[in-house]
Amino acid sequence: xxxKLAIRDAGKRYGDLDALKGCTFDVxxxxxxxxxxxxxxxxxTLLWSMSGLHSLTSGEIDLDGQRITGPRxxxxxxxxxxxxxxxxxxxxxxxFPFEVKGQKPDMDWIAHLMERVGLTGFEKRMPRELxxxxxxxxxxxxxxxxxxxxxxxxxxxxxxxxxxxxxMNRLVEEIWLETKTTIVFIxxxxxxxxxxxxxxxxxxxxxxxxxxxxxxxxxxxxxLETMASREVFDxxxxxxxxxxxxxxxxxxxxxx
Amino acid sequence: xxxxxxxxxxxxxxxxxxxxSALTSGVGARTWSEVAIIVAVAIVxxxxxxxxxxxREVPDYIFPRPxxxxxxxxxxxxxxxxxxxxxxxxxxxxxxIGAVIGMVLAAVVTxxxxxxKVITPYILVLVTTPMLALxxxxxxxxxxxxxxxxxxxxxxxxxxxxxxxATGFRRTDSAKxxxxxxxxxxxxxxxxxxxxxxxxxxxxxxxxxxxxxxLLTAVGAxxxxxxxxxxxxxxxxxxxxxxxxxxxxxxLLSFIGILIYITFFLIGKKWASWQT
Numbered sequence: 167x168x169x170k171l172a173i174r175d176a177g178k179r180y181g182d183l184d185a186l187k188g189c190t191f192d193v194x195x196x197x198x199x200x201x202x203x204x205x206x207x208x209x210x211t212l213l214w215s216m217s218g219l220h221s222l223t224s225g226e227i228d229l230d231g232q233r234i235t236g237p238r239x240x241x242x243x244x245x246x247x248x249x250x251x252x253x254x255x256x257x258x259x260x261x262f263p264f265e266v267k268g269q270k271p272d273m274d275w276i277a278h279l280m281e282r283v284g285l286t287g288f289e290k291r292m293p294r295e296l297x298x299x300x301x302x303x304x305x306x307x308x309x310x311x312x313x314x315x316x317x318x319x320x321x322x323x324x325x326x327x328x329x330x331x332x333x334m335n336r337l338v339e340e341i342w343l344e345t346k347t348t349i350v351f352i353x354x355x356x357x358x359x360x361x362x363x364x365x366x367x368x369x370x371x372x373x374x375x376x377x378x379x380x381x382x383x384x385x386x387x388x389x390l391e392t393m394a395s396r397e398v399f400d401x402x403x404x405x406x407x408x409x410x411x412x413x414x415x416x417x418x419x420x421x422x
Numbered sequence: 423x424x425x426x427x428x429x430x431x432x433x434x435x436x437x438x439x440x441x442x443s444a445l446t447s448g449v450g451a452r453t454w455s456e457v458a459i460i461v462a463v464a465i466v467x468x469x470x471x472x473x474x475x476x477x478r479e480v481p482d483y484i485f486p487r488p489x490x491x492x493x494x495x496x497x498x499x500x501x502x503x504x505x506x507x508x509x510x511x512x513x514x515x516x517x518x519i520g521a522v523i524g525m526v527l528a529a530v531v532t533x534x535x536x537x538x539k540v541i542t543p544y545i546l547v548l549v550t551t552p553m554l555a556l557x558x559x560x561x562x563x564x565x566x567x568x569x570x571x572x573x574x575x576x577x578x579x580x581x582x583x584x585x586x587x588a589t590g591f592r593r594t595d596s597a598k599x600x601x602x603x604x605x606x607x608x609x610x611x612x613x614x615x616x617x618x619x620x621x622x623x624x625x626x627x628x629x630x631x632x633x634x635x636x637l638l639t640a641v642g643a644x645x646x647x648x649x650x651x652x653x654x655x656x657x658x659x660x661x662x663x664x665x666x667x668x669x670x671x672x673x674l675l676s677f678i679g680i681l682i683y684i685t686f687f688l689i690g691k692k693w694a695s696w697q698t
Binding site for chain 2: 218219243267
């Protein structure tokens with residue numbers, strides 16, 4: 167197993183508050199790893215540090231053994247909400263990274279991705295004319311158009327309704343089966359994490375550190391039957407227990 | 423089954439909504455019957471005014487009848503036309519200078535919060551003080567030509583554009599900045615591809631309000647001193663009690679104002695409609 171991303175003793179302090187402390191784990195190449203944890207466990211901080219947009223105050227994060235110090239072309243980012251630029255149409259948004267980088271876009275690949283996510287024919291639409299799910303699919307195309315080796319997804323489907331969300335999860339799996347892009351996925355839905363991932367990492371509350379690390383050895387593509395299996399049910403309950411355990415400890419401490 | 427981790431929803435990325443309403447939404451007649459009603463009402467209002475003024479025998483120097491105003495406009499038009507030109511030159515020159523300085527200042531200043539805090543009170547003073555008040559002083563210094571008028575118009579337009587454009591440039595959506603940064607955007611790219619388009623609706627609001635203030639100041643300055651311009655025509659006609667001609671000039675001024683409004687309305691519809 168090759169570590170694509172290596173998180174080594176990662177820590178982030180905001181003033182005298184530790185958002186993240188001593189966080190260590192690897193993300194193997196061509197796998198999907200989800201990070202779950204209660205609010206304020208620093209999962210977004212961690213992801214933004216992986217993207218190179220934020221810097222750590224201690225420890226380091228390596229991509230292929232090389233320390234990440236700033237945004238890298240090998241790393242794509244999908245934001246909470248779709249984060250499309252409202253003054254550009256869908257294609258204008260997808261071509262935005264190429265414009266910034268001064269690169270010639272691979273139009274065949276983009277057309278293929280658009281087809282894959284079902285957005286063919288919507289190229290000229292403005293973001294406000296698209297549904298939330300379509301906008302987020304557009305932002306996934308934008309991120310994948312540069313063929314990143316790693317895709318970081320920060321609660322991408324949190325604002326979508328349950329049905330659209332499940333559809334998007336299946337789409338992410340399909341895309342992964344095709345491209346085998348390493349994906350780090352942040353979510354607060356345990357079901358989503360299990361459905362998508364090869365591993366689910368549970369972070370503790372402030373300061374965030376790895377509490378548990380569960381492998382998910384289920385056949386892909388994951389079906390409804392798989393998701394209804396005893397194995398998934400048990401895993402879901404264990405993760406829930408981890409998280410509720412944390413919040414009950416916290417409320418007990420608060421009560422004392 | 424609820425498997426969501428109990429936590430408060432993260433605050434949504436704050437997209438500050440502004441009301442570009444005057445720019446992007448307008449009332450427009452959609453059907454022929456609507457147009458017919460609008461025209462009919464206009465005829466009734468103007469015709470009614472004509473009738474009442476005639477019936478009550480209101481003297482021309484108090485309120486001339488619409489027909490007299492129309493006749494005066496046609497008859498005097500060759501005489502008024504050059505003055506219309508002078509006013510437009512003043513307005514256009516002053517507006518361009520003021521708008522460019524206002525926009526550049528806003529773009530630069532919003533990059534430095536401290537500088538912005540220091541200069542904002544002065545800009546506010548400039549926005550709230552009628553620049554017309556400076557015209558006598560400017561005339562003393564620059565004479566009766568275009569110069570004092572253009573300066574006055576620029577002073578009226580600039581701060582108004584600046585204060586609105588600054589509001590636009592301050593609306594930085596951190597997620598969009600992060601997006602551009604993740605692709606390695608340079609400071610210049612960040613400005614032209616993110617900050618400027620984001621500020622555009624507010625810049626247009628500033629330009630629209632600024633141009634109306636500019637027209638006001640241009641006409642006011644012409645009334646204060648100098649022998650040309652529509653404002654000068656107003657003082658001349660009223661001193662000669664030529665009220666139909668006086669109202670004809672006012673009609674022209676309204677026309678300029680409406681033209682300015684429509685121009686910015688169309689620009690807003692084309693470039694800032696993503697706002698709504």
